[in-house]
Each structure stands twice: as C-alpha cells, then as structure tokens.
Amino acid sequence: MPENKNRQFLEFERPIKELFDEIEKFKTSAEKNTKLDVSQVIADLEQQVIEKRKDITSHLTSWQKVQLSRHPDRPYTMKYIQKMTHNFIELHGDRNVRDDKAMVGGFASLDGETVMFIGQQKGINTKMRQLRNFGMANPEGYRKALRLMRLAEKFNKPIVTLIDTPGAYPGMEAEERGQGEAIARNIYEMMRLKVPVICVIIGEGASGGALGIGVGDRVLMLENAWYTVISPENCSSILWRSWDQKEKAAEELKLTSDYMSSFGLVDKVVPEPFGGAHWNYDEAASNLKQVIKETLAEIKQVPAEERVRQRISKFSKMGFWDELPA
Known part of the structure; x- marks a missing residue:
C-alpha cells in the first residue's frame, strides 16, 4: 500500500x-x-x-462507494494477480489488430493450480493511465480476452475475470472495429465455456464493458465496488441534462454490492479492509483469494455440461419483468 x-x-x-x-x-x-x-x-x-x-x-452513501471504487490508491487487476498468485505469464494480442493494454490476461499459479486470469487494468499514474486507456478496452481487448478464454478451455484450466472499468471505449474507431459485436460475442461464448468461470467486480463495473468479461458460473463483488448499466454521471446527464444530480442517480441506480446481492445479480460479496481495499492490499487480496479458492472447489464438483446448463439458466432468469395478458 x-x-x-x-x-x-x-x-x-x-x-x-x-x-x-x-x-x-x-x-x-x-x-x-x-x-x-x-x-x-x-x-x-x-x-x-x-x-x-x-x-x-x-x-457510506452509494455515491461515496462509487468514489471509493475509483480511489487512486485502490488496487487494480495486476495488483490482485501479483498478491494472489505466483508465476504469472502475461499473454498479449488478439492475433488480429493489436495488443490492447486496457485488457490483461495470462496463466498464473493459484496455490499450485494453474488458472487463467483476465481483467481490465487502469494506470497508476498519468502516463500509465493513458497507456491503459483508463481501463476502457477496445474491441481487440475483448477479442484478446476471448482468445485467452478459449486457450484456457483447450487446456482445461479454470478462468477468473477481474472487472474494473468505467465502460468499453466509446470512440469512433472502436465502433468501426465492431465494439458491440465483440462484447456480444464474448457474452455468447462465455455462456458455453466448459471450464469453471468466476467473475469478480473489484472496482467499477459499468455497462457492456463489464459484461464483456462478466459471464460466469459465479459472480463475486468486492464490498465497495459498483455494478450497473450506466455510470451515475452519465445517468444524471441523460435524466437531468446535468452531472449535478450524480449523487441522486447513484442512489436510484441501486448499484452497490448490497443491492446487487439482494437482486441476485452477484452470488457473494467479498469484504474489504476497514475503509476500503486501498488501506491494506495484502488483506484485500487474501480475502478475495480465499473466496475464489472456495468457489472454484465448489464449481468443480459439477460436471461440465451441467455447469453450462446452470450458467445459461442463471443469466436467463436475471431481472424483473411483468407479462401483460394477450
């Protein structure tokens, strides 16, 4: 720290x-x-x-938790990988366009077990933030993630994704290269992966940028993270034509871990050190590592075909709706 x-x-x-x-x-x-x-x-x-x-x-209010999830000292994906694993080998590129620095991934040893870790990475200083595009991946980032997931499936290795992004990159060039298709393809393919998949929201979990690596057998969420379809600022901008209502938007979006758990959108909330994960990297990583190991052990008891069936059923049931009579 x-x-x-x-x-x-x-x-x-x-x-x-x-x-x-x-x-x-x-x-x-x-x-x-x-x-x-x-x-x-x-x-x-x-x-x-x-x-x-x-x-x-x-x-903490909902808006304060959003602020905490963006704390400049908060540990990012690479820090968790460093603290939880050994012998991390980062793999690069989507074999099509280029290597997206906002998306990282590779094999690592989790207490002797080889696991594929994939996640968005933000920069720790101004230069690195620009290099990492503030954790906003381009289409090639999501295609790299999918390539690594298929590689893990080929060698029958479990997958852990670490989600921390304000959203997929919304630039024109990203749309020209198929941003929407890349995210949709990932969602579709992750549903069908035959290896155990655990998704963890470690900070910001915004929009399709989060969903692009967010489909798994279990979805975990750190205590002071948030997960929603749109950021409070953008929600405020759309509804009130101003960012001034971002605090109200954060409350109305019900984006915090307690709401996500009660809605059934996440399976378990992982506690953080008092004051947030930025106060003690070792404790934050240790807490998450323990839950990941327990969850992996649980998922492995289920046969692959049944895991896929349960995963599809799990995400198909999400949300609330009413059906009008014909």
Missing part, C-alpha cells in the same frame, strides 16, 4: 487525514528530539485511524 506521505484522501476521508497529519507531526518532533518518547501517543492515534476507518465505512 502507499506510504503514509504518498496517501491520497477523498473528501469524506478528511477526518482520517487529520489524524495522519497529527501522527506525522509527532514523528517529526521525535526526530528532532531523540529524548522525546511519543510512541504511545502515535500508537493511540493509529488506533483512532482504524476506528475512524471502520466508522466511515459503515456509513
């Missing part, structure tokens, strides 16, 4: 920042005067930080 001096704080995290500032003041004083013992004071303040993180997490 970032060093204390490099931490970034959201507006609602300001009380935590004030405690960190106090800790830094006491540490500076101790450095100037080696006879001054401030260890107990610092320990008390650090405990207050933990309590404040816990308190803030328990009272």
Whole structure:
C-alpha cells in the first residue's frame, strides 16, 4: 500500500487525514528530539485511524462507494494477480489488430493450480493511465480476452475475470472495429465455456464493458465496488441534462454490492479492509483469494455440461419483468 506521505484522501476521508497529519507531526518532533518518547501517543492515534476507518465505512452513501471504487490508491487487476498468485505469464494480442493494454490476461499459479486470469487494468499514474486507456478496452481487448478464454478451455484450466472499468471505449474507431459485436460475442461464448468461470467486480463495473468479461458460473463483488448499466454521471446527464444530480442517480441506480446481492445479480460479496481495499492490499487480496479458492472447489464438483446448463439458466432468469395478458 502507499506510504503514509504518498496517501491520497477523498473528501469524506478528511477526518482520517487529520489524524495522519497529527501522527506525522509527532514523528517529526521525535526526530528532532531523540529524548522525546511519543510512541504511545502515535500508537493511540493509529488506533483512532482504524476506528475512524471502520466508522466511515459503515456509513457510506452509494455515491461515496462509487468514489471509493475509483480511489487512486485502490488496487487494480495486476495488483490482485501479483498478491494472489505466483508465476504469472502475461499473454498479449488478439492475433488480429493489436495488443490492447486496457485488457490483461495470462496463466498464473493459484496455490499450485494453474488458472487463467483476465481483467481490465487502469494506470497508476498519468502516463500509465493513458497507456491503459483508463481501463476502457477496445474491441481487440475483448477479442484478446476471448482468445485467452478459449486457450484456457483447450487446456482445461479454470478462468477468473477481474472487472474494473468505467465502460468499453466509446470512440469512433472502436465502433468501426465492431465494439458491440465483440462484447456480444464474448457474452455468447462465455455462456458455453466448459471450464469453471468466476467473475469478480473489484472496482467499477459499468455497462457492456463489464459484461464483456462478466459471464460466469459465479459472480463475486468486492464490498465497495459498483455494478450497473450506466455510470451515475452519465445517468444524471441523460435524466437531468446535468452531472449535478450524480449523487441522486447513484442512489436510484441501486448499484452497490448490497443491492446487487439482494437482486441476485452477484452470488457473494467479498469484504474489504476497514475503509476500503486501498488501506491494506495484502488483506484485500487474501480475502478475495480465499473466496475464489472456495468457489472454484465448489464449481468443480459439477460436471461440465451441467455447469453450462446452470450458467445459461442463471443469466436467463436475471431481472424483473411483468407479462401483460394477450
């Protein structure tokens, strides 16, 4: 996780920042005067930080969870792969256009088991964000993902997808190369994969960009992630002709993990460290790894053909609707 001096704080995290500032003041004083013992004071303040993180997490609004999912210090796909696995071998390209840096994937060892990991990757600084296109994949990104899924199926290896995107790239060139078809093809093909597939929403799960790697036997979701057809800002822009209503839109969209679980759109919510995953990368990754291993063990008990049947049935039943009499 970032060093204390490099931490970034959201507006609602300001009380935590004030405690960190106090800790830094006491540490500076101790450095100037080696006879001054401030260890107990610092320990008390650090405990207050933990309590404040816990308190803030328990009272988050939907919009604050959206902000938390976008926290600049939040771990992205590659960080989870790094923390959960060994010997990750990244594979590149869709064998057609180019290698989309917004979509990453490859084989890795999950406690001795070879698993195909695929996910959207955002950049950790300005240069990398531009390289990764802010986690918004082009058609070749989704075609690369599908190529890797078929490769995993060929060698009978399970697939884990990590979803974190504000949406598929909406540029003209992406549409010209078949963005909609690429996502639709992935949804269709993922339904029929004969290997276990687990999808995890680790941050932002917006629109078809998320669904392009979001069809699996089980869908997991981190506690402070969100999952919906449209971002709160764009929803506000359409309904109120302004982004000013984004907080109201976030509430109305019911996009948070508790709603997604109650709607049956995700199968399990994975807890995060107090205050969010950005506070402790190791704990966040350990929590997710444990759930992935348990879920994989459960899915493997079901024969391949039955898994496919259950997967199709699962997604076919999603949503609420009424049928009018003829």
